[in-house]
Every structure is written in structure tokens, then in C-alpha cells.
Amino acid sequence: MTQKIKANRLSLVVPVHNEEDTISMFYDAIQEVKPQITVDIDFHFIDDGSTDETLTILRDLSVKDDHVHYVSFSRNFGKEAGLYAGLKQAQGDYVAVMDVDLQDPPELLPEMLAAVQSGEYDAVGTRRADRKGEAKIRSWFSAQFYKWMNKISQTHLVDGARDYRVMSRQMVDAILSMSENQRFSKGIFTWVGFKTKYIPFENRERVAGNTSWSFWSLAKYAIEGIVSFSTMPLTIVTFLGLVSFGASILAGIFIVIRALISNTSVAGWPSMVTIMLFIGGIQMLSLGIIGRYIAAIFMETKNRPIFIAKEEK
Known part of the structure; x- marks a missing residue:
């Protein structure tokens, strides 16, 4: 999967699992902001063992656009594995991680990329300024996780931080050097260091489909984060x-x-x-x-x- 890095290119890493309803909308949304971006863009979709028509859509999209690439897993390995696979496949000297459901605003991409290109920041991430539309009990548990995680761990997590971020090639290579099996990307993004800026935005609902993150899945993910980054x-x-x-x-x-x-x-x-x-x-x-x-x-x-x-x- 190792490929030659292409200069002046932004690689979008997009993990997907049963997202047949959102892929085309995500692709079209990126095309709308593409004229505001000063470098070429390629897509790296990671199909995490989908059981719907996700893979078929990705195949068709890759035929339509040579800038669209995909990796399809042999089974469901989880989003963390998808992120790792996407970062390994990404070729650009700038790499962005995004969710396909458009909860991550594509219109922020030009601003995020420009800040990294300036050399002032190694990464520009995003965080939710509010949790409108989310169940109150889920929001409360999420807030408590960030609060206590920051108290028991030396790795500081920004409350409401999303995986959505643009990173320099150097930072991506540092992340890939951490090949641990038990992965918690939010912690890894912080642990590797590098100067990072966070842009707040109002919470957004999915444009279509249903989330695969149940309360129990989030609870297990939180436990993995604590075990990975705190003793x-x-x-x-x-x-x-x-x-x-x-x-x-x-x-x-x-x-x-x-x-x-x-x-x-x-x-x-x-x-x-x-x-x-x-x-x-x-x-x-x-x-x-x-x-x-x-x-x-x-x-x-x-x-x-x-x-x-x-x-x-």
C-alpha cells in the first residue's frame, strides 16, 4: 500500500461503513469547495466491511473520477482501523480526516488547509461548540469523559474535538509510526505533539442514514481511550x-x-x-x-x- 508521495496534494481520508446514502452527497459537497482549495485533491475511502451497496458506489465513483481511491476490508475492523488504513494510503503532503455524513463541514477545509500551508500550524482540527440535537444523557457522559480523562492522563483532549482535521505530512508520518493495535486516534493526535489549532463549529446532524455508534460502542471506545493513555x-x-x-x-x-x-x-x-x-x-x-x-x-x-x-x- 506504500505509494510515492505527491507534492501539492490534499488527501482526504474518509472511513465508511454502510454509508450508501451519504457517499455521493459527500463527494458533491467537496466538489463545491474544491475551487477554493489551492492544491489538487484525492479521495481515500476506507470501506469498513459494509454490507450494503457502499462498495459498489465506491467502485463506480473511482471509475468516474481517477482521484477517487478506496480500500475495502475483509470484514468490519472498526473506525480506528479505517483511519489507520486511510493514513497509510494517503499520498498527499497534506492529509485531512473527515466523516462522510457531512457532520464535518466541508466549507472549513480551505481555511484549515491554508493555516497548515502557512507553516504556522502542523495541524488544524475542529471541535463542536455545542451538542444541539444530541441526547442530553449522551452529551453529559461525553462531557464527563473529557473532564476526567484530562485529569487522569497526561495527554490533554480538547472537549468536543472531532477527528476532522488537516495535518502536515510530518505529523501523519509520526502517527503512522505508532502501529499499536489498541488505537485511540483522539489521544494519538495529541500525544505525537505538533502545533495544533482548533476551529469551533455548531453541531450538525447527519445528512442521511443512521449512525453505527451506539451508546455501548461509545462506552467501549471511552474505556479503550482510558486504558491506552492513562495508568x-x-x-x-x-x-x-x-x-x-x-x-x-x-x-x-x-x-x-x-x-x-x-x-x-x-x-x-x-x-x-x-x-x-x-x-x-x-x-x-x-x-x-x-x-x-x-x-x-x-x-x-x-x-x-x-x-x-x-x-x-
């Missing part, structure tokens, strides 16, 4: 272990003293059960957190490919 949960487990150990020693001393003074040990069974449940709960929680980190290590040691391409053009 604070392990520190918390250590602290809880010390606290529970100290509490158990104090409780033991108290029980022995009470037994020596009043010899009414049978009457204390509720407190004993409570202590046992408390310590047992901490142990199960701790094992769960440690197990999640071990699972991440297990997946990395397998050294499996991040994606498998079945077809590409």
Missing part, C-alpha cells in the same frame, strides 16, 4: 488495596478487643459480613481493572494486523 486506574486500585488492607487491620483489632471485653462475637456478624462484602467488592473491581490492562497487553503481543484489505484501487 491512573491502576494507581487507584493500588490506593484502594492499601485502604482496604488498613481498614481490615483496624477492624481485626477492634473485633479482638471487643471479644476480650464483652465476648459477644456472635452479635457482630452484620459488621463482619459488611467488611467481607466491602473487601470482596474492591478485589473484584481491582481484578476487573487489572484484567482490562492485561487484555490490552494480550492483544498487542498477538501482533495481528490492524486491518486486512480485500480489495483496493
